[in-house]
Amino acid sequence: MEALHPTAKLMQGLQFAASKHRTQRRKDNETPYINHPINVATILAVEGGITDESVLIAALLHDTVEDTDTTFEEIKQHFGVEICEIVREVTDDKSLEKQERKRLQIEHAAMSSFKAKLVKLADKLDNLRDLRRKPPIGWSLERQEQYYVWAKKVVDNMRGTNPVLERELDVIFKEKKLL
Ligand SMILES: Nc1nc2c(ncn2[C@@H]2O[C@H](COP(=O)(O)OP(=O)(O)O)[C@@H](OP(=O)(O)OP(=O)(O)O)[C@H]2O)c(=O)[nH]1
Numbered sequence: 001m002e003a004l005h006p007t008a009k010l011m012q013g014l015q016f017a018a019s020k021h022r023t024q025r026r027k028d029n030e031t032p033y034i035n036h037p038i039n040v041a042t043i044l045a046v047e048g049g050i051t052d053e054s055v056l057i058a059a060l061l062h063d064t065v066e067d068t069d070t071t072f073e074e075i076k077q078h079f080g081v082e083i084c085e086i087v088r089e090v091t092d093d094k095s096l097e098k099q100e101r102k103r104l105q106i107e108h109a110a111m112s113s114f115k116a117k118l119v120k121l122a123d124k125l126d127n128l129r130d131l132r133r134k135p136p137i138g139w140s141l142e143r144q145e146q147y148y149v150w151a152k153k154v155v156d157n158m159r160g161t162n163p164v165l166e167r168e169l170d171v172i173f174k175e176k177k178l179l
């Protein structure tokens with residue numbers, strides 16, 4: 001068989017994520033959810049200079065277990081154990097009470113692998129850029145501020161991972177007078 005195009009596995013990740021998120025919208029009730037995983041993977045490839053395909057595919061898939069019916073087993077079958085484990089590290093347990101889930105995300109960030117930290121940093125950068133562009137419907141100013149403060153605690157536990165992404169995040173934290 002002819003060798004596949006070098007982007008073939010990445011395209012499979014994109015196709016899988018798009019299919020899993022196909023009925024979802026972001027909290028602005030407009031943007032198709034898939035735009036977020038695409039943004040996260042693009043931030044890593046274009047701004048973060050990441051060439052590790054497993055990290056880019058994990059970025060495309062990072063919210064599929066947390067926010068759709070996808071199982072870790074399914075991810076492992078389609079994309080292998082390394083990508084599955086990166087996704088596992090960045091997946092919150094939605095069955096937990098929200099405050100506990102948010103507290104754990106701060107704690108887990110410090111113990112995450114380098115590759116999981118890359119995905120989480122790009123995830124936070126996209127969410128914060130989104131928040132600045134157009135806050136989720138119904139979020140009070142206070143809730144928005146709380147989100148920035150919490151996100152900075154997660155990011156502060158992942159310092160020393162990627163200077164470009166951290167610098168971009170600090171631009172936002174400075175704007176919010178958190179730095
Ligand atoms: N800023 C923003 N966030 C949105 C939007 N749509 C969905 N989200 C998601 O909402 C989460 C923040 O909303 P919260 O109410 O604080 O958290 P929750 O949905 O997880 O309970 C973010 O998850 P997170 O826990 O911060 O990161 P992750 O779980 O996606 O990794 C983000 O991914 C949007 O339009 N703007």
Ligand SMILES: [Mn+2]
Binds near residue numbers: 036062063123
């Ligand atoms: Mn996300």
